[in-house]
Amino acid sequence: xxxxxxxxxxxxxxxxxxxxxxxxxxxxxxxxxxxxxxxxxxxxxxxxxxxxxxxxxxxxxxxxxxxxxxxxxxxxxxxxxxxxxxxxxxxxxxxxxxxxxxxxxxxxxxxxxxxxxxxxxxxxxxxxxxxxxxxxxxxxxxxxxxxxxxxxxxxxxxxxxxxxxxxxxxxxxxxxxxxxxxxxxxxxxxxxxxxxxxxxxxxxxxxxxxxxxxxxxxxxxxxxxxxxxxxxxxxxxxxxxxxxxxxxxxxxxxxxxxxxxxxxxxxxxxxxxxxxxxxxxxxxxxxxxxxxxxxxxxxxxxxxxxxxxxxxxxxxxxxxxxxxxxxxxxxxxxxxxxxxxxxxxxxxxxxxxxxxxxxxxxxxxxxxxxxxxxxxxxxxxxxxxxxxxxxxxxxxxxxxxxxxxxxxxxxxxxxxxxxxxxxxxxxxxxxxxxxxxxxxxxxxxxxxxxxxxxxxxxxxxxxxxxxxxxxxxxxxxxxxxxxxxxxxxxxxxxxxxxxxxxxxxxxxxxxxxxxxxxxxxx
Amino acid sequence: xxxxxxxxxxxxxxxxxxxxxxxxxxxxxxxxxxxxxxxxxxxxxxxxxxxxxxxxxxxxxxxxxxxxxxxxxxxxxxxxxxxxxxxxxxxxxxxxxxxxxxxxxxxxxxxxxxxxxxxxxxxxxxxxxxxxxxx
Numbered sequence: 309x310x311x312x313x314x315x316x317x318x319x320x321x322x323x324x325x326x327x328x329x330x331x332x333x334x335x336x337x338x339x340x341x342x343x344x345x346x347x348x349x350x351x352x353x354x355x356x357x358x359x360x361x362x363x364x365x366x367x368x369x370x371x372x373x374x375x376x377x378x379x380x381x382x383x384x385x386x387x388x389x390x391x392x393x394x395x396x397x398x399x400x401x402x403x404x405x406x407x408x409x410x411x412x413x414x415x416x417x418x419x420x421x422x423x424x425x426x427x428x429x430x431x432x433x434x435x436x437x438x439x440x441x442x443x444x445x446x447x448x449x450x451x452x453x454x455x456x457x458x459x460x461x462x463x464x465x466x467x468x469x470x471x472x473x474x475x476x477x478x479x480x481x482x483x484x485x486x487x488x489x490x491x492x493x494x495x496x497x498x499x500x501x502x503x504x505x506x507x508x509x510x511x512x513x514x515x516x517x518x519x520x521x522x523x524x525x526x527x528x529x530x531x532x533x534x535x536x537x538x539x540x541x542x543x544x545x546x547x548x549x550x551x552x553x554x555x556x557x558x559x560x561x562x563x564x565x566x567x568x569x570x571x572x573x574x575x576x577x578x579x580x581x582x583x584x585x586x587x588x589x590x591x592x593x594x595x596x597x598x599x600x601x602x603x604x605x606x607x608x609x610x611x612x613x614x615x616x617x618x619x620x621x622x623x624x625x626x627x628x629x630x631x632x633x634x635x636x637x638x639x640x641x642x643x644x645x646x647x648x649x650x651x652x653x654x655x656x657x658x659x660x661x662x663x664x665x666x667x668x669x670x671x672x673x674x675x676x677x678x679x680x681x682x683x684x685x686x687x688x689x690x691x692x693x694x695x696x697x698x699x700x701x702x703x704x705x706x707x708x709x710x711x712x713x714x715x716x717x718x719x720x721x722x723x724x725x726x727x728x729x730x731x732x733x734x735x736x737x738x739x740x741x742x743x744x745x746x747x748x749x750x751x752x753x754x755x756x757x758x759x760x761x762x763x764x765x766x767x768x769x770x771x772x773x774x775x776x777x778x779x780x781x782x783x784x785x786x787x788x789x790x791x792x793x794x795x796x797x798x799x800x801x802x803x804x805x806x807x808x809x810x811x812x813x814x815x816x817x818x819x820x821x822x823x824x825x826x827x828x829x830x
Numbered sequence: 831x832x833x834x835x836x837x838x839x840x841x842x843x844x845x846x847x848x849x850x851x852x853x854x855x856x857x858x859x860x861x862x863x864x865x866x867x868x869x870x871x872x873x874x875x876x877x878x879x880x881x882x883x884x885x886x887x888x889x890x891x892x893x894x895x896x897x898x899x900x901x902x903x904x905x906x907x908x909x910x911x912x913x914x915x916x917x918x919x920x921x922x923x924x925x926x927x928x929x930x931x932x933x934x935x936x937x938x939x940x941x942x943x944x945x946x947x948x949x950x951x952x953x954x955x956x957x958x959x960x961x962x963x964x965x
Contacts, residue, residue: 386907402929434872550906554931566873570889575875578888680871699872731870740875741905746883747875749891755901760932762961777873788893804872 309600352721375722399515412491434538437734439692448475457808458684510545544750569747585781588616593683594651682803919947
């Protein structure tokens with residue numbers, strides 16, 4: 309029954325999508341000069357294809373028909389009319405052009421812009437196995453969920469509001485889900501799992517970006533990547549793959565990075581991996597709860613954090629090195645000074661001198677669990693919000709899950725019978741190996757991207773209170789690239805998703821606008 | 831106790847029902863695994879992968895000259911994967927067939943010898959001429 313409906317519908321859909329594409333491109337990617345073509349009519353679309361996040365799943369035939377909707381939003385006092393395009397696009401293998409995967413995406417394009425100058429930015433979360441719902445509905449899209457981080461008392465689900473800090477005044481925005489997440493799926497004979505590894509995933513993203521650029525006439529547009537968390541791992545590998553394939557990037561935005569899994573003591577079990585890179589984050593969180601001595605004001609946090617960087621580099625790191633080699637604790641006053649600097653008791657530093665973030669989350673405040681994504685969140689250990697180990701994640705998740713399910717059909721007019729997979733279990737199948745290592749180190753990939761394109765610009769965004777991807781470890785990893793004026797680090801009050809903080813999002817938008825300006829001036 | 835016909839009938843119904851329940855459980859528990867049993871912990875490394883990583887030698891976080899060497903090896907590996915001539919050279923068509931769009935795009939600048947084929951060292955020389963500082 310289902311099969312017969314699909315087999316009848318698909319050729320029709322193909323004809324329809326061919327018509328739509330023909331109408332958009334006028335018979336070739338290069339003839340479209342403004343985005344999107346003014347004659348693109350609004351059209352709801354019901355995609356009958358059933359998508360699955362299963363490891364062995366694939367679609368037999370890809371469907372590229374899209375829903376098109378028109379909106380207008382105000383950013384910085386300027387009205388911006390824009391078009392949202394929602395649906396799937398096929399990534400074809402580089403060189404052979406064999407179909408690999410049907411990527412689900414939502415593209416927001418400002419109307420009537422000069423495509424040769426108008427940037428386009430590709431957004432994706434990480435996981436691996438995560439859909440891009442977090443960046444899509446939380447960060448710099450035209451609408452955002454008003455989460456008011458780090459509050460855990462905001463009414464849920466959060467309202468979806470017009471985003472005054474949207475990046476749409478600066479760039480077109482394409483939110484795309486990794487294979488096996490959202491509604492993205494492999495095309496037979498490939499299966500979702502075929503793309504569940506560091507290299508295969510980055511390669512198929514390259515092929516999606518190439519296809520998007522080609523179909524939408526964006527060859528001349530400045531191109532940017534915006535990945536978060538594992539998405540930064542992906543971005544580093546992807547940037548090099550795109551440059552190698554001849555597609556030059558203008559900029560890469562790294563939101564809360566994990567560029568080298570081997571230096572993150574929570575992710576790498578090697579006994580020699582020191583947690584010193586986390587300590588300044590502990591201090592920022594301790595300061596938030598007024599447990600540090602001194603306790604800096606919010607405005608003085610950056611200066612306070614500077615003293616923590618020095619303490620981590622000059623004293624804690626060498627002492628942890630000795631501890632991990634010989635099992636001996638420092639005999640000087642380092643333990644009480646660490647207690648003063650971070651707010652967690654000297655006895656705790658004694659009990660776990662190479663202190664992991666999960667230990668810090670558990671023991672900073674008696675009877676309370678501190679958030680992993682956002683260390684400013686604290687709930688009683690008996691709270692349902694503590695049940696998954698990260699109250700900051702557990703609190704926000706239902707709002708994102710329920711809103712994407714209604715936003716796609718009701719606002720973007722895209723309907724599909726499948727569940728949108730917010731998070732797949734891809735991580736349990738993921739091939740983490742990369743360049744001969746068991747866990748990826750992607751600094752060489754970023755360096756290789758720079759070798760192809762020395763004008764590339766990289767902006768690393770970090771949250772002071774993020775206990776998942778600690779800002780100090782990230783700046784140490786990034787510093788391996790050497791002195792390079794094209795690499796910038798920025799720090800904000802907030803957790804992993806700094807953009808959920810209403811003050812930090814405003815600062816972040818200003819920094820992003822400046823970054824895009826400087827990247828476009830190259 | 832001796833089973834009657836209706837007992838057996840009941841048992842068969844139960845078997846069929848429990849099979850259906852089991853099937854339902856398998857399909858739904860798979861769906862649950864995708865959402866509930868794996869809360870979003872990004873980044874995260876599963877236990878089995880951690881074990882494999884722990885068994886491997888400690889990786890070195892390269893910088894400076896060592897990182898440059900690593901980058902050069904990485905670039906060479908991708909260049910060598912495209913080689914078909916056996917003499918270490920690539921034509922523009924061969925580079926294109928291997929997806930080395932960067933080489934294709936800049937072929938004339940890279941091919942300083944004007945032989946219609948380029949070597950890996952021609953590519954790195956071109957990169958350095960643009961400011962790559964690989965050497």
